[in-house]
Amino acid sequence: MTPTATERAAIVRGTFEGLLDTYGPQSWWPADSWFEMMVGAVLTQNTAWTNAARALQNLKGRKVLSPDRILGLGPDQLAALLRPSGYYRLKADRVRALSQWLLKSGGYAGASVLETETLRLSLLEIKGVGPETADVILLYAFDRPVFVVDAYARRLFSRLGVIEGDEPYEYLRPHFESMLCLGPSAYNECHALIVRHAKEVCRNVPLCETCPFRRNCAHGNRKSETKR
DNA sequence: ACCCAGGGTCATA
DNA sequence: TATGACCATGGG
Numbered sequence: 001m002t003p004t005a006t007e008r009a010a011i012v013r014g015t016f017e018g019l020l021d022t023y024g025p026q027s028w029w030p031a032d033s034w035f036e037m038m039v040g041a042v043l044t045q046n047t048a049w050t051n052a053a054r055a056l057q058n059l060k061g062r063k064v065l066s067p068d069r070i071l072g073l074g075p076d077q078l079a080a081l082l083r084p085s086g087y088y089r090l091k092a093d094r095v096r097a098l099s100q101w102l103l104k105s106g107g108y109a110g111a112s113v114l115e116t117e118t119l120r121l122s123l124l125e126i127k128g129v130g131p132e133t134a135d136v137i138l139l140y141a142f143d144r145p146v147f148v149v150d151a152y153a154r155r156l157f158s159r160l161g162v163i164e165g166d167e168p169y170e171y172l173r174p175h176f177e178s179m180l181c182l183g184p185s186a187y188n189e190c191h192a193l194i195v196r197h198a199k200e201v202c203r204n205v206p207l208c209e210t211c212p213f214r215r216n217c218a219h220g221n222r223k224s225e226t227k228r
Numbered sequence: 229a230c231c232c233a234g235g236g237t238c239a240t241a
Numbered sequence: 242t243a244t245g246a247c248c249a250t251g252g253g
Contacts, residue, residue: 050233050252051233083249087247090248128237130237232251236248241244
């Protein structure tokens, strides 16, 4: 019942192959610039993307989607623009901190020079940037080979018996990376596909054990047995 | 009237 | 190390 290490790795790889087969390449992140990508990563924290996208549109409409323009805004002004994304006062601080980080790092080009682990530690110093947000930025803004451990990955792979699900983030990331051993573009698809899948699958329904990455299989119609 | 979303910080034990 | 409170809007 409990898969061996080799079997777990095969399950993980097979799952992403299936997701790619089902949905096709996602080619993330949806953004027009590196800065928009990074701001979006903060705004979507524990928040539906549609809400984060509204806040991004507000910033674009005001043409303040750059570090210096963000810092030129008053605290209340910025918070007002971010309101649709929720936690707006909190996120105003975080977007400001991100902007200041970019300035002190010499912009995108300056940060790009750093080694991945060094860059990661630097990102984690930003107030409001935790492990997942740092990894998302590393992957989608700086094109570094990183596996992003999000809530969906925890749910899906704990459901498949690959992990428990409550392990620390810093344990799971290298754990998945050692099973996958992929490059930036492949990890790009991994996270994008798993999020895409979560949107497609009916919420409040547990992911199916045998067919976790397809909709319209038997699990989609089951009402009970939602426990565990 | 709930539940949840592409998390993170801080206080407490 | 590990919980719990808190942050807040919008859609189902």
